[in-house]
Amino acid sequence: MALPALSLSLQFARFKGVERHRAALPRHSVTRWIRHALEIDAEITVRIVDAEEGQRLNREFRGKDYATNVLTFDYTQSPMVMADLVLCAPVVASEAKEQRKTLAAHYAHLLVHGTLHAQGWDHETGEADAEAMEAREIEILAGLGIRNPYGR
Numbered sequence: 001m002a003l004p005a006l007s008l009s010l011q012f013a014r015f016k017g018v019e020r021h022r023a024a025l026p027r028h029s030v031t032r033w034i035r036h037a038l039e040i041d042a043e044i045t046v047r048i049v050d051a052e053e054g055q056r057l058n059r060e061f062r063g064k065d066y067a068t069n070v071l072t073f074d075y076t077q078s079p080m081v082m083a084d085l086v087l088c089a090p091v092v093a094s095e096a097k098e099q100r101k102t103l104a105a106h107y108a109h110l111l112v113h114g115t116l117h118a119q120g121w122d123h124e125t126g127e128a129d130a131e132a133m134e135a136r137e138i139e140i141l142a143g144l145g146i147r148n149p150y151g152r
Helices: 018-024 027-037 051-062 089-098 103-118 127-143
Strands: 006-012 042-049 070-076 081-088
Touching: 006 018, 006 027, 018 089, 018 103, 027 042, 027 103, 027 127, 042 051, 042 103, 051 070, 051 081, 051 089, 070 103, 081 089, 081 103, 089 103, 103 127
Parallel strands: 006 042, 042 081
Antiparallel strands: 070 081
16 A cells, blocks of 8 residues: 655754754655655644744643643645644653653654644543554554554
8 A cells, every 4th residue: 555645844943963853854764754654645844943942832832831742733634634743852852862762763753643643633632542542653653663652
């Protein structure tokens, strides 16, 4: 079965240590990770930001005054997915270290997670939805050769 088509814009804000994040996110890998999570064709922008921008966006759009790992801004889900995924580099790096994962593996997980959100999946609507979304993430990541991010 052919994977859905993806039009990808990959952006990196300017911040100290950005090169480490660029190295963990080659365009071909980001494309592969997102396409495996898509159910239909998509136009997605991925932006890697510093803690300040991540916190500002989370505060402005979610009312939460801290930087979070990934924010998904989904604009349409049909006839094609259109979304922005914003990942906060310092948070992602800290979590990867804490979870003893490579930076690339953690980015892969968060990009899959954000792509699922862009298609309507939601883990904050109840335990059953959270379990279904986690199971889907695990399945997609296994297909990409990445171990279960939840350690189960």
